Amino acid sequence: MEVKKRSTPILPWMRSPVDVNQFEACALNLVPCLDPRLEVALDKMGFSSLFPVQVAVWQETIGPGAFERDLCINSPTGSGKTLAYALPIVQKLSTRSVKCLRALVVLPTRDLAMQVKEVFAAIAPAVGLSVGLAVGQSSIADEISELIKRPKLEAGICYDPEDVTCELQSSVDILVATPGRLMDHINSTKGFTLEHLCYLVVDETDRLLREAYQSWLPTVLQFTQSNEESLFPLANSFLSSTFGSLKTIRRCGVERGFKGKPHPRLVKMVLSATLTQDPSKLAQLNLHHPLLMTTGKRRYQLPEKLESYKLICESNLRPLYLVALLQELGEEKCIVFTSSTESTHRLCMLLNLFGDLGIKIKEYSGLQHQSRRSKTLKSFREGKVQVLVSSDAMTRGMDVQGVRNVINYDIPAFIKTYIHRAGRTARAGQAGRCFTLLHKYEVKRFKKMLQKADNESVPHYSVPSSSIESLRAAYNSALGKLKETVESEASRKRKFGSKFSKLSRTKPTDRRKG
Template sequence: MMEVKKRSTPILPWMRSPIDVSLFEDCPLNLVPCLDPRLEAALEKMAISSLFPVQVAVWQETIGPGAFERDLCINSPTGSGKTLAYALPIVQKLSTRSVKCLRALVVLPTRDLALQVKEVFAAIAPAVGLSVGLAVGQSSIADEIAELIKRPKLEVGMCCDPEDVTFELQSSVDILVATPGRLMDHINSTKGFTLEHLCYLVVDETDRLLRESYQSWLPTVLQLTQSNNESLFPLANLFCSSTFGSLKTIRRSGVERGFKGKSHPRLVKMVLSATLTQDPSKLSQLNLHHPLLLTTGKRRYQLPEKLESYKLICEPNLRPLYLVALLQELGEEKCIVFTSSTESTHRLCTLLNLFGDLSIKIKEYSGLQPQSLRSKTLKSFREGKVQVLVCSDAMTRGMDVEGVRNVINYDMPAYIKTYIHRAGRTARAGQAGRCFTLLHKHEVKRFKKMLLKADNDSVPHYSVPSSSIESLRDAYNSALGKLKETVESEASRKRKSGFKFSKLSKAKATGHQKR
């Protein structure tokens, strides 16, 4: 009987010859060619003294010999510095033009990640006279419009219908960081909001943004920008070329073939992820212009260099006890605990806080919570007032908190991509970190098979003393009883609030019909 081979996804030709970021080295700021002195000063205020390898590689392809000749696809481990890798060259490029209009758009899948990226841009853009806007639904759309759109000043005594001055509305920002949903709101309904001057589009966490349609934001943006393909960029930064001699320059033969004497694309795209998809059908949605892949090493899936991974085998039905025992051993070190869903996150966090005095502060960080509460919790975590965050996978991407020493997988991730994004919350920016995964015996084989995809074939056991488990049993049984009461109470409140909402909606509908 013939063996049927599983068909593999074809790899696009341009992905077969990437630039290896690992061949680059850190570069002190004073040696970065062409770096604007104002940006150098801004980076130093951020306590940044040198650029990481991925930042150096991207700088070369944007400001250096590459000069944005090609769209860039960046596949680099979490915590390697991808945000600054695209923020810095974009800000430097835009600083040479004095006209105020929206020229760079950065799209991210979650509000929390967008807030974080906006902070990076806001730390460097004002140094060169650029302003950064945010469109994520954190505030009302009216407040966002007031921030993004500059209304014309009318002379004293002049009366004018707002409908007649639409053409005079101008952008108040040069760079916009947005989530897809709120971006579409502004595209569809905000007068004066336009992408006609857009020069740069950054798609961060690309694999997730391509997997979920988000109101067809991508084809909409591309359609609005492709109609005008006039060149906005000089063919090359010739004055910079010679200064790149002090920086290791790694280019392959043929990179510049076909570009001499031709104009640049109207819209330059940069797409990034720690687990960049190789699916041609998904990548084709981006309409990339002669794309260039920058990646770390030859492996598709990369774990942080200084990450230590451990597995902790748990007895059936006692996983919470092992987690508590582990947290007690870790003391006040910052930890992020990941579960498989928002519901599990809420239940686990509630249970942990019913254990009694654990001498550590534990908070939930969930998509079920309002943004204001999440921001407050994250601030407390950053400041060390909270030692443990319990999260679901929706919170994994890009979240950057300094000093996170440990990541704990309370529920084993189903995919290697998920493991990489979870583990990437620690061991960031060259720091050390640990990732613990709690497993039942029947999960061990599947866990090992999953990590082999990242060439990690040896994950040592981590054990907690059995005496620690036994000493927690009484507290655990008590906490389980309280958890049941809490869950029932919450369910009752939801039913009552739902009933009130239903009655109110019905009353409004009836009143409307009567009118």
């Protein structure tokens, strides 16, 4: 007897989404109600118009929608989601002169948070707003000095820091943070408060909901829902029993609202290229009359101008096929994805042991310290490095201009992973290619996976056999050198133990924070 697989129920509000494809790009001078100062800032960034997803979100926030509903945005990578939420939030906050933390953007990784912060920093100062970053890149003391404004000392008066907590104020209007460092500030930073928060953005929602990150989400919601105690006594009782004495009281006299309400609900915007449909996960967000905005009817969408190819190779010669493909692509920017940080490290070493390939290749993974990753990414953006070898976690959501190619050295396990990898190219309406190296027995699974993204046929890409044969001698030599290098690294780890680990790896607390 055949047992049918139970499908996850779809929430009613997800059945009637707003189709972003119905909107067209709009020239900046035609965007209704856009602050002229923001128009100038966007022009300096190189924008002459807003993309469809940005126009759609603008209408639901600044236009007729006016933030009356929480927004769930499911749009392909590279479609412009960051500016889609950054622009209306900055416009809304520009109408208030009180300095306090009113918008919080949470992202799963440091690198992605730093990228989003740059977008806000490019437009917020134009309307007198400041943006902060809390990701653990610098010491927490340095972050505190950037985020919290201390009272000016009067001559002849000695202040005890323990007595002036009520006078500490936020130095930023908008904070971009990773969950771990956000929790550090909530738990230990004097003067840090979410009591005036108007907007919460959860970017890369799937990953943030999948990993608990010290229960950051229920903690943030608890801090921002104290004004609802009388309306929801049962919910508040549950939160109090769960989080103990974790409470906050809104300060009087600080305008947090809009539409004439002094203390309205916290507006939430959640975004992903592969937004979950799991009711239990979405329930964690406590969404208010949510509106789903998506591109087309399918849940999984690939960039419009992406070309996908499969490259069939012999299992023991996969590195040769990769090198041959990289040589064909020349100096075009390319990201090579592997299945793990360890595979990333070894593959990058192997490629650099091939000899002079005429291509600059660098590793980009969680095994590296943040400063080294930032330096590598900077070189990649500037074109000094042509190829990044990376694991999935490090580049989800990353936006690097001019990435022409993505190569799946290891076949992704899920369609979500394929979409996020492929989305590093073909961004912002540009063309791009995604190559996947496959063994013969993987072809059927690969085809079935891409059918979920409405991609029925992936053409075969051929590498001349002469190219493979010409690399065999260099490959054998590189394998020998790789074995020696791996043994040397293992010996150093055994010799130096934790000291070597601290030098070569990101600290565990940093990995937790993104």
